[in-house]
Amino acid sequence: MTLKLKLHTKPEVPLEADCICPDRMQSLNMTEIGDLVTYHGNRQVPLKNFFECSGEFDGEIDIEGDLVNVKHIGSTMSFGKITVSGNVGVHIGAAMSGGEIIVEGDASDWVGPEMYGGRITIKGNAGHMVGSGYRGSTVGMQGGEIIVHGNVKNETGHVMRRGLIVVAGNSGDFTGVNMLAGTIIVLGEMGIRTGAGMRRGSIICQTKSELLPTFTRSCDYLPLFLRHYFKHLESLGLIISDSLINSPFERWCGDSIELNRGEILLYAGK
Amino acid sequence: MKIKSTTIVDTFAEAFNMYVSRVIITADSKEWAIAAAQSITGFATSVIGCKCEAGIETIIDPNDSPDLRPGVSVLIFAMDAESLGKRLIERIGQCVMTCPTTACYNGLAGGSPVIVGGKLRYFGDGHQISKVIDGLKLWRIPVMDGEFLVDDRFNIQEAVGGGNLLILGKDQKVTLKAASAATKAMGKLTDIILPFPNGVVRSGSKVGSKYKKMIASTNDAYCPTLRGVVEKSELDDGINSVLEIVVDGLTLKAVENAMRVGLMAAIKPGIKKISAGNYGGGLGQHHIHLLKLGF
Numbered sequence: 001m002t003l004k005l006k007l008h009t010k011p012e013v014p015l016e017a018d019c020i021c022p023d024r025m026q027s028l029n030m031t032e033i034g035d036l037v038t039y040h041g042n043r044q045v046p047l048k049n050f051f052e053c054s055g056e057f058d059g060e061i062d063i064e065g066d067l068v069n070v071k072h073i074g075s076t077m078s079f080g081k082i083t084v085s086g087n088v089g090v091h092i093g094a095a096m097s098g099g100e101i102i103v104e105g106d107a108s109d110w111v112g113p114e115m116y117g118g119r120i121t122i123k124g125n126a127g128h129m130v131g132s133g134y135r136g137s138t139v140g141m142q143g144g145e146i147i148v149h150g151n152v153k154n155e156t157g158h159v160m161r162r163g164l165i166v167v168a169g170n171s172g173d174f175t176g177v178n179m180l181a182g183t184i185i186v187l188g189e190m191g192i193r194t195g196a197g198m199r200r201g202s203i204i205c206q207t208k209s210e211l212l213p214t215f216t217r218s219c220d221y222l223p224l225f226l227r228h229y230f231k232h233l234e235s236l237g238l239i240i241s242d243s244l245i246n247s248p249f250e251r252w253c254g255d256s257i258e259l260n261r262g263e264i265l266l267y268a269g270k
Numbered sequence: 271m272k273i274k275s276t277t278i279v280d281t282f283a284e285a286f287n288m289y290v291s292r293v294i295i296t297a298d299s300k301e302w303a304i305a306a307a308q309s310i311t312g313f314a315t316s317v318i319g320c321k322c323e324a325g326i327e328t329i330i331d332p333n334d335s336p337d338l339r340p341g342v343s344v345l346i347f348a349m350d351a352e353s354l355g356k357r358l359i360e361r362i363g364q365c366v367m368t369c370p371t372t373a374c375y376n377g378l379a380g381g382s383p384v385i386v387g388g389k390l391r392y393f394g395d396g397h398q399i400s401k402v403i404d405g406l407k408l409w410r411i412p413v414m415d416g417e418f419l420v421d422d423r424f425n426i427q428e429a430v431g432g433g434n435l436l437i438l439g440k441d442q443k444v445t446l447k448a449a450s451a452a453t454k455a456m457g458k459l460t461d462i463i464l465p466f467p468n469g470v471v472r473s474g475s476k477v478g479s480k481y482k483k484m485i486a487s488t489n490d491a492y493c494p495t496l497r498g499v500v501e502k503s504e505l506d507d508g509i510n511s512v513l514e515i516v517v518d519g520l521t522l523k524a525v526e527n528a529m530r531v532g533l534m535a536a537i538k539p540g541i542k543k544i545s546a547g548n549y550g551g552g553l554g555q556h557h558i559h560l561l562k563l564g565f
Binding site: 162164183200221222223224225227228231232245261 | 397403408
């Protein structure tokens with residue numbers, strides 16, 4: 001039976017709830033789960049002050065309510081599944097290494113920062129810094145997948161090193177800024193300064209985009225490896241058009257102010 | 271036992287434990303996929319002289335292929351896992367990577383992985399790129415027509431090799447026709463290959479030789495020209511041609527089934543006997559008795 005958490009009191013200031021995590025909740029009874037410590041602003045409060053707990057933990061946690069002000073859900077999780085029926089606050093899935101988080105609504109900034117593994121699916125939009133490194137960190141996301149069905153804001157995949165970020169809508173500015181490796185796929189449009197400072201890695205976009213002058217056009221070709229990504233995305237419920245699968249892409253290499261080993265692939269079909 | 275006018279000899283095929291890998295080759299067209307498959311399975315009739323045995327298993331429809339392009343499935347067998355890993359690197363590197371538009375994927379779900387793409391990647395001279403997609407690592411190696419895509423690892427599993435049928439006919443023409451009918455029927459099966467040219471071998475061998483350096487030599491007991499010369503010929507009067515079909519398969523059951531299908535298809539007028547080759551039973555781990563094949 002799934003553990004159900006229902007928000008009964010909306011936090012007035014951000015509530016840090018990194019205790020909402022399968023790793024922290026396994027082997028606890030309902031009383032112990034209710035007593036788990038959260039931070040409401042700078043005050044320690046038990047989880048039960050904000051959430052009604054029911055059911056039984058079997059590896060899955062369902063959360064209900066408007067969680068815009070609830071931070072760090074699923075931080076450092078390594079297994080299990082969290083489903084959020086609504087919107088969610090910042091730092092969801094921070095540094096997670098396994099398991100799955102599904103958000104039915106929108107997510108705020110910092111989705112999956114510095115994550116190592118697992119999958120985060122946002123059915124709505126997400127904010128800035130999806131899959132990024134924290135300010136001052138030299139390495140961001142190091143594995144796993146972040147799938148956003150809607151749009152994202154700026155600096156998606158900042159200093160990302162491994163893993164996959166997919167944006168079914170549009171992405172903001174500085175997509176893949178200072179990227180070290182990994183893959184970002186944007187099925188909508190990208191903002192400006194895509195891939196600025198990237199060393200390695202792939203940024204793939206379904207639409208044309210104006211790139212920085214430090215990127216050089218290599219060729220038009222049919223990147224076969226994309227079919228594997230597209231097949232994978234279809235298995236995750238995203239709709240990929242046949243034209244995208246069968247069309248050539250422009251390959252741009254850069255950023256020449258860095259290693260020049262990164263690539264931006266822009267759809268070149270009609 | 272006799273079926274129609276053909277005698278099924280009460281004997282057994284002596285088969286061996288081997289190791290196998292399934293290699294999926296795709297290309298822009300079926301023709302190029304087959305070209306690469308023919309190349310990778312070339313000079314791979316017998317482990318005795320070729321270090322491995324290989325053949326085309328089946329043609330793959332684009333809808334069933336890993337990258338939605340026409341494909342060919344190839345099985346490669348060797349006597350040990352380490353040797354098979356080496357053969358995969360050599361053959362994929364020289365025969366598939368070189369063929370225009372191709373990509374190459376592991377086709378076995380089970381077994382133990384060996385690194386193949388992860389070694390071929392060095393051909394990229396530092397420009398190679400790896401991608402992990404849904405948990406599987408692929409290498410993108412830049413080549414002159416774009417990129418060669420290859421799985422990092424290929425699985426190797428235990429298998430059975432050396433299942434065989436000996437078709438003994440009244441003349442070469444009739445025997446070849448029966449052998450062709452058998453290989454045609456067996457060619458429709460999956461999980462097996464027939465490693466010899468068109469699935470048929472005429473130079474069956476026995477263990478050892480009068481020459482010290484030879485580990486195998488002609489199977490004189492089945493050579494029609496040596497009847498009356500060798501001490502013990504297996505050929506009766508009226509048998510003037512013998513052809514062999516060798517079967518390697520993923521499992522003993524697959525080999526047995528292929529032998530049954532082949533045997534039934536080879537029963538034709540003029541085929542006097544169908545037998546099987548063995549070495550007295552002391553070498554191979556599997557004894558496949560013809561009369562227990564279930565026809």
